[in-house]
Amino acid sequence: MSYIGQVSIGELMPRKWPQWLSRCSSWLLTQRGWTVKGELINAPKAILAVAPHTSNWDFFIGLLVVFSCQLKLSFFGKHSIFVPPLGYIVRKLGGIPIERSRAHGVVTAIASQISQSEDLILALAPEGTRKAAFPWKQGFVHIAKQAQIPIQLIGLDYKHKQIVFGPVIREVTNTHEQMQTIYAFYGNVCGKYPKNCITQP
Numbered sequence: 001m002s003y004i005g006q007v008s009i010g011e012l013m014p015r016k017w018p019q020w021l022s023r024c025s026s027w028l029l030t031q032r033g034w035t036v037k038g039e040l041i042n043a044p045k046a047i048l049a050v051a052p053h054t055s056n057w058d059f060f061i062g063l064l065v066v067f068s069c070q071l072k073l074s075f076f077g078k079h080s081i082f083v084p085p086l087g088y089i090v091r092k093l094g095g096i097p098i099e100r101s102r103a104h105g106v107v108t109a110i111a112s113q114i115s116q117s118e119d120l121i122l123a124l125a126p127e128g129t130r131k132a133a134f135p136w137k138q139g140f141v142h143i144a145k146q147a148q149i150p151i152q153l154i155g156l157d158y159k160h161k162q163i164v165f166g167p168v169i170r171e172v173t174n175t176h177e178q179m180q181t182i183y184a185f186y187g188n189v190c191g192k193y194p195k196n197c198i199t200q201p
Helices: 019-031 057-069 086-092 106-116 139-147 175-186
Strands: 035-038 045-051 073-078 095-098 120-124 151-157 162-169
Touching (some): 019 057, 045 139, 057 151, 106 120, 106 139, 120 139, 139 151, 162 175
Parallel strands (some): 035 162, 045 120, 045 151, 073 095, 073 120
Antiparallel strands (some): 151 162
C-alpha cells in the first residue's frame, strides 16, 4: 500500500498535465486519506475499467488520480455536455462525445480509433450507470477484443479509501468467462453507495 504520489508509472503510458497539478492532486488525495494498492498497467493502449460507479464523486476522485499520475486518458461522455463553454473543458480532459440513442456501431468505431492511434488509454465505468444494474454493459470488453488491447480493472474502494489497481485481462478470448472475473473482483470493492453496485443476479 502506498500514497498516490508514490505510484510508479511505466514509460509506455501516455503522459500529460504539469508537475504542479500532479503535486496538488496528490496532496489532496493524501489529505483525504486515500492510498493505492497494486500496480498500474504499463502499455500505450489499454482500457481502464473503473468501478464501482455509484456517485458523482467517483469522477472527481478519478480525475485527481489522473492528474496525480499525469496520465493522458480518454473517456466517454454524453454528447449534450460537449456544448460551449463546458464542452471545451471536457474535451481537454479527454472526453469523447457519444449519443446513446445512436449507440449502434460505437464499439467498432472506438476500436478502430484505438487501432489507428499510437497511444490511447480509455477509462470508463463498466456498469454504464450510477444506478443499480445487472448485468453490466459489455461494450468495453468487445472494444478490447476488437482493438486487441488489455483491460485493467481499477476499484474505487470507499470503505478502505483505496484506489485498487486490480487484475489485467491481457487478451479477451471468452467474454462470458471474463465478465465473471470482472464481477468477482468488483464484488470485493466497496463503492460510495454499495447497494448500487450489483455483481451477481
